[in-house]
Amino acid sequence: MTSNYKLSFDSLRFQLADIDAWLLVADTRGVNVWCAAGKGTFSTEEIIYSVQQSRLQQLVNHRTLILPQLGATGVAAYKLTKGCGFKAKFGPIRSNDLPRFLRNKQRTDETMRSVTFNLRERAVLIPVEIYLLMKPMAIATLAVLLLSGIGPSIFSATAAWSRGAYFIGASLIGVGCGAFLVPLILPWLPGRQFWIKGLLPGLAGSLICWGLFVSTGEVTPLEGLSLLLWITAFSSYLAMNFTGSTPFTSPSGVEHEMRRGMVFQATAVAVSLLLWLASPFIG
């Protein structure tokens, strides 16, 4: 039993290449098992419907369904026997454990039943984070260019480009910290709350920014301070957003940390923008 998320289905087929078995695919509208189970499309009712729709009773002699363990969030296995005549058991979390599970008389061990979040699993999420960021970043860039042009001469297109470029440069450093560095070094970052985990990479990025722009005299120290606050707040925000990609953060915990982290992030961004707007007037 699986969902019709293409990547899950393909990896399942790949793992079962040498094994003679039927695959029953529930229609979860292209969403993976865990997310679909959480959202209610990979559900007890859906499994019963899929079994009946496919006339599984006529296709196979046995009466056992093997469900992916992460589907348990949406499927009450004990209700399936009554619902469709098939006894359900939860198999391993990862499809690459299935051959071992089947060889092992359909028994699981603790490693098959535990979620992991190793370096590789974290690294593959980085492109997704970046992709989701592109649209809001494009809008923010426009806003930053407009704000950067404001000065003693009311609006200067030259200043918009030259000053705006530094802010955009700082934003890219922020993305490097919050969306690249944080996922990669997550287990070693200090703090339990993700908005705190984003602070240290943000400060490190700010130092790089200071070295590139302030030490060389390209921006004033006041502007440098503005960029420092911006990078740190942005990195903190991106780290907080990474909670959704991890398999161990609870909604209660995320809500708790958002109430704290967002106060810091909003304050830092407000002060940063104020300094950025004020610096052309101060000189």
Next chain:
Amino acid sequence: MQDFRYIDNIVTLQLDGKSCIGCGNCVTVCPHRIFGLTERKAEITDRDACMECGACAKNCPVGAISVNPGVGCAAEIMAQWVNKLAGRKIIDGCC
């Protein structure tokens, strides 16, 4: 998963030991292995590792487990806040 610890004393997970029948479904489905079974009763061995996915409560035949299930995702919670403030669905959350 022992490399990763989230915030302590925050999850809504509750187990009612009196109504537990010791079927072990919660032990099976938990992706963080936080349940144990001793003398035909389930017990929570590592409550702070719970991510409130809700699999245990869903698969408990006697309703002995209660948890406020959801996804631990900042974008999703932000969407919930915005939609609650607006009184209708303006933005989608994640996944």
